[in-house]
Amino acid sequence: xxxxxxxxxxxxxxxxxxxxxxxxxxxxxxxxxxxxxxxxxxxxxxxxxxxxxxxxxxxxxxxxxxxxxxxxxxxxxxxxxxxxxxxxxxxxxxxxxxxxxxxxxxxxxxxxxxxxxxxxxxxxxxxxxxxxxxxxxxx
Amino acid sequence: xxxxxxxxxxxxxxxxxxxxxxxxxxxxxxxxxxxxxxxxxxxxxxxxxxxxxxxxxxxxxxxxxxxxxxxxxxxxxxxxxxxxxxxxxxxxxxxxxxxxxxxxxxxxxxxxxxxxxxxxxxxxxxxxxxxxxxxxxxx
DNA sequence: CTAATTGCAAATTGTTTGCAGTTTA
DNA sequence: TAAACTGCAAACAATTTGCAATTAG
Numbered sequence: 532x533x534x535x536x537x538x539x540x541x542x543x544x545x546x547x548x549x550x551x552x553x554x555x556x557x558x559x560x561x562x563x564x565x566x567x568x569x570x571x572x573x574x575x576x577x578x579x580x581x582x583x584x585x586x587x588x589x590x591x592x593x594x595x596x597x598x599x600x601x602x603x604x605x606x607x608x609x610x611x612x613x614x615x616x617x618x619x620x621x622x623x624x625x626x627x628x629x630x631x632x633x634x635x636x637x638x639x640x641x642x643x644x645x646x647x648x649x650x651x652x653x654x655x656x657x658x659x660x661x662x663x664x665x666x667x668x669x670x
Numbered sequence: 671x672x673x674x675x676x677x678x679x680x681x682x683x684x685x686x687x688x689x690x691x692x693x694x695x696x697x698x699x700x701x702x703x704x705x706x707x708x709x710x711x712x713x714x715x716x717x718x719x720x721x722x723x724x725x726x727x728x729x730x731x732x733x734x735x736x737x738x739x740x741x742x743x744x745x746x747x748x749x750x751x752x753x754x755x756x757x758x759x760x761x762x763x764x765x766x767x768x769x770x771x772x773x774x775x776x777x778x779x780x781x782x783x784x785x786x787x788x789x790x791x792x793x794x795x796x797x798x799x800x801x802x803x804x805x806x807x808x809x
Numbered sequence: 810c811t812a813a814t815t816g817c818a819a820a821t822t823g824t825t826t827g828c829a830g831t832t833t834a
Numbered sequence: 835t836a837a838a839c840t841g842c843a844a845a846c847a848a849t850t851t852g853c854a855a856t857t858a859g
Contacts, residue, residue: 544813544858565848580816585849587814601740603794607848621788630788636775636795648802649760649769655742656775656795663787683833683838704823719841724824726839746823 532557541594548583551576553596553611561627562600562608562620600629600657619655623662630662671696680733687722690715692735692750700766701739701747701759739768739796758794762801769801 534553538545555571556563563571569584588609591597600608600620614631621630636656644651673692677684694710695702702710708723727748730736739747739759753770760769775795783790 546814546858548815578816582817582850583815599742601742601744603738603740603792605740621783621790623788624791630786632779634775634779634782636773636778637797639775639778640771640773640797643773644760644797644799647769648805649762649797649799650805651760651797651799652763653742653799654795654797656793658776658779658783658788658790658793660783660788660790660792666787666789685833685839687840717841721825721842722840 537596541596543590543594548572548576548579549587549591551579552584552587552591556597556609556611559610560629562610562622562629563627564606564608568609602657602659619657621658621660623665624659625661625665628662628664632658676735680735682729682733687711687715687718688726688730690718691723691726692730695736695748695750699768701749701761701768702766703745703747707748741796741798758796760797760799762804763798764800764804764807767801767803771797 534550534557535545537553538549543549551572552568554575555568565581565584565588568588569579569581572579572584588597592599592609596612597609598612598620600610600622602608602622608627610629614633617635619632619635621632622628623630637651637654641651673689673696674684676692677688682688690711691707693714694707704720704723704727707727708718708720711718711723727736731738731748735751736748737751737759739749739761741747741761747766749768753772756774758771758774760771761767762769776790776793780790
């Protein structure tokens with residue numbers, strides 16, 4: 532996807548900092564934290580500030596351009612939202628690879644919850660483990 | 671469950687601070703964060719320090735006496751582990767009520783993942799929304 | 810031109826640590 | 835009495851903020 536178009540669609544100004552952040556996320560299939568994103572971005576935007584990265588991760592997230600993942604182990608990870616609509620993630624604990632999953636467990640359980648008087652508004656489902664490649668490379 | 675027994679079973683020393691922390695969690699059906707737990711505990715243990723709370727939440731978690739929940743919205747929440755074995759949580763966004771759920775989506779998806787060469791080691795599934803009581807109280 | 814965005818430095822929040830004194834088993 | 839535990843103060847990491855200068859539309 533064209534980065535400029537992506538930003539304009541969301542009424543965001545096209546700044547070199549923003550473009551750099553998105554490009555970093557476009558060029559990986561892994562989930563990254565703010566530090567890692569910063570470390571990459573600074574290679575092409577040497578004057579960028581950490582707060583700019585944080586602020587932009589925030590607006591891009593709000594605009595739905597990014598997904599945020601918060602593993603049990605702590606930390607906050609980001610990735611580009613590549614899939615349309617609702618989906619979940621399978622994440623490799625070794626290499627960080629993120630695999631989208633279209634299966635959603637809510638379908639199976641929604642009725643049961645409603646029966647109990649609980650109104651679900653949102654949920655999270657994430658799977659962690661080792662991807663094909665990392666399995667073979669020997670843990 | 672008897673607090674002293676609970677601690678002794680895990681080879682932990684029975685201190686008034688620990689007892690107080692566990693009692694707070696025993697007396698609620700909601701998930702609480704460290705601040706909230708501290709605020710409660712200090713009522714009976716006025717000299718307790720925040721670091722003691724943090725340290726103990728940690729050991730109790732490690733020993734499997736507590737569960738930790740980390741909602742999408744951020745923060746870290748704790749509750750007493752009441753269920754035996756693996757289970758997930760349904761949590762009310764208004765009152766914090768935590769309802770255990772025995773359904774686990776991994777059964778349904780494990781095979782598919784293995785087929786793709788992915789070895790799942792752990793996962794998270796949490797449902798957020800409004801409980802029966804809060805629904806009726808008017809959002 | 811003007812509203813959005815940035816860089817910078819400082820503030821804040823949540824959590825962790827070292828250590829000396831205290832308590833439990 | 836030895837190891838575990840606590841309180842305290844200080845350190846820390848991650849993130850957020852205020853503000854003046856800059857930039858995109």
